[in-house]
Amino acid sequence: MPDPTHVGRRYQAPGQVIESAGAARFAAAVAGSDPVAALGPIPPTYAAVYCLFPTLGQIFLDPEVGLELAGLVHAEQSFEFAAAPVPGETVDATAEIVGVAARRGRWFVTVTMEAHRPSGEPVVSGRALLIAAGAPA
Numbered sequence: 001m002p003d004p005t006h007v008g009r010r011y012q013a014p015g016q017v018i019e020s021a022g023a024a025r026f027a028a029a030v031a032g033s034d035p036v037a038a039l040g041p042i043p044p045t046y047a048a049v050y051c052l053f054p055t056l057g058q059i060f061l062d063p064e065v066g067l068e069l070a071g072l073v074h075a076e077q078s079f080e081f082a083a084a085p086v087p088g089e090t091v092d093a094t095a096e097i098v099g100v101a102a103r104r105g106r107w108f109v110t111v112t113m114e115a116h117r118p119s120g121e122p123v124v125s126g127r128a129l130l131i132a133a134g135a136p137a
Contacts, residue, residue: 001066001134002107004100009065013054013093016115018042020087022049042085047124050085051115052077055095056128059111065097067109067132076129082122091115091123102135 020041027043060067085091092115099110109132114125 002100002109006065006097006100009097011055011058011095016050016091016093018085018089041087047079051093051113051124055093055113071133073131075131079124079126081124085123105137107132107135
C-alpha cells in the first residue's frame with residue numbers, strides 16, 4: 001500500500017515517440033462522431049499517451065508502492081504546455097510521487113509528471129490525483 005515514505009519516488013520513461021498516426025487515432029477516438037477541430041497535428045490530450053501512461057504505468061507496477069488497480073480512481077488530471085509536440089520527435093517523460101495522504105480509509109496519491117525534448121526543453125508538465133482504498137480510517 002502507498003504511504004508517505006513513497007513521496008519523492010521518481011520514474012522515467014525516456015524515448016517516447018510522438019507518432020502522427022497514433023495522435024490522429026487518439027483524436028478521432030476522443031472526438032467520437034463530432035468532427036475533430038483543427039488543433040494542429042498533435043491534440044493536447046495526446047500528452048496522456050507520451051507522458052501520463054508510460055510513467056503512471058511504472059507507478060502501478062512498483063511493488064513497493066503497491067497501488068491496486070481494482071477500485072483505483074483517477075480523480076484529477078491537469079496538463080500545462082510549454083511547447084507543442086512535433087510529429088516524429090522523441091521526448092523523455094518523468095513522474096514523481098509528491099504527496100501521499102490517508103483520509104477516510106483511502107490513499108490520496110499526488111503525482112507530478114513532465115516531458116522534455118532531449119535538449120532539455122520542456123514540452124508538457126502535469127499533475128494527477130489517484131485515490132486508492134486500503135488506508136487506515
